[in-house]
Amino acid sequence: MPKEKITVLRSRYIPLPVENVDTDQIIPARFLKATTREGFGDNLFRDWRYDARGKPIPGFILNQDRYEGKILAAGKNFGSGSSREHAAWALYDFGFRVVISSFFADIFKNNALNNGLLPVQVSDGFLALLFKRAEENPEILLEVNLPEQSVSILPDGPEESFGINSYKKECLIKGYDDIDYLLNLKDQIEAFEEQHKG
């Protein structure tokens, strides 16, 4: 699926100071029955957002008008549990382009990167500061700069750098995906198979 390229993103952010947010919370299993990739945003954080009768739960952050933005800042160990890529699709479909946390589960990180959603890993201290600042001022802006690999609180910091492998970075900036890359390796893959026969 063609994804928006990511370079520099300036946006407000939505704080979710909960640790160990697993993919069952991001998108519960009963919403995984669709056979296309679209529309999962409606059920993002379904059981935190809506009660059993489908009424919005006012206390949940996504239901509060004060907060909006293309960036989600979430507590440590985000995206643990099930490998369902639907979690990354739901976040993207809802409108997020960046998720910031102090720690990401491995499979989620891969799934996000494969879907144009940038996982930004920051220090626990920086994350705590993000939560605090957003509480004081919901309108506060962040700048995520992928080429520079930095994230900063606007207008005057602080700023923190984040890691990403250079291959993935290039994919995101150019909007390429791994399949394009692998399809170009067909000859090498066939040669590998030939060598490892039997």
Place this chain on the structure above:
Amino acid sequence: MQKKTLFDKIWDAHVVTRVKNGPDVLYIDRHLIHEVTSPQAFSGLERRGIPVFRPEKTVATADHNVPTVNQHLPIREEMSRLQVNKLTENCLHHGITLYGLNHPSQGIVHVIGPELGITQPGMTIVCGDSHTSTHGAFGTVAFGIGTSEVEMVLATQCVMQPKPKKMRISVEGSLREGVTAKDIILYIITGISASGGTGYFIEYAGSAIEELSMEGRMTLCNMSIEMGARGGLIAPDDTTFDYIKGREFAPKEADFEKAVDRWRQLKTDPGAVFDEELVVKAEDIEPMLTYGTNPGMGIPVNGTIPDDPSAGFRKSLDYMGFQPGEKLEGKPVDYVFLGSCTNGRIEDLRAFSAMVKGKKKAGNITAWIVPGSKQVEKQAIEEGLDKILEESGFELRQPGCSACLAMNEDKIPAGKYSISTSNRNFEGRQGPGARTLLASPLTAAAAAITGKISDPRKLLKN
């Protein structure tokens, strides 16, 4: 020569090429697919106009979203039916072997792979399901992938992954009575936390692991992901070879002997270095139970819930309706679930049946006994386990993931307590508002009989 770990040996032998400053391109020997995480991968191929590259290396089954009663009837729920039908269509169209509903080899993807002899030492195996780590019990590098990666494997038989770090967890000594592989893994996860293994591939070693059956080893490797690890594996030995011998897709006769000679080389060289090492004493492990909403929140079944002032911890206990400092033993529960790719194999059914034999299910308990596969179901019936269960007031259902993820009708109602042999106790995992306590089949059986959380060791004595 450089000393290598078992993991290095398998991984390195499958690297097609290394992307500079990027991931490895890893060749995949076996790819397992199911109805939930594959449809979008097939539509991706169609959009690109490319075929499945090696259809004979992919095997499919319907498990996540199937009913566990009346499987001979059309699936009632429309979305589920469509999803299962889509898998059938895709497999037919692309020439992929499918063990669909009502096929004698159908079952949970991680149960049927080993059972059919598809899983063999030294392989790389992936599946769009995080518990693919189960296959590591055979000395394979097996891990869960997302749907984009399912598409990559279908298109090129490769995935792109950075090589994980390596950890070895050695469990030394002998397990005490009433303690199972499930308790070992819950004990380890509680010790290192639900994220303590992130970035690692884990090798399990030590005398207590060598003594485990293949079923036990699968239970152990299955839950590696619950500490955040990419996967777990165990060096193959005679227990492994005996299990594989004679299975449908296992090498036969002279080929089998040759394969065994190769498989015997699959072990960590003495002196090979791990990024992290952990030693656990088997004697310290007791029957375990989780009390919170991540698998790292565990205590011995007769223990007390600890205290932790963090907001997350309190939120978790609120959800479960528990207090810090409380004892769980003796508390009534509502549901018992025996099944899943963690504990839905024949040995688990045997253990459960042995404990309930001659006793009666408690009146307050609804129990779901779900075999992991058609073959497990068949064997259970051949061994008369269905009769034992029936006499005690239990019913054997039909195979599928069932209440492990509650995608089908098998949902635990809001607020109810479920002792579950599955692998995840996340909020709402077994149904919106459901409260899950993870435990071994023995602890589940003890609860099913007494109607409350009970130490299985006390029942073993009578």
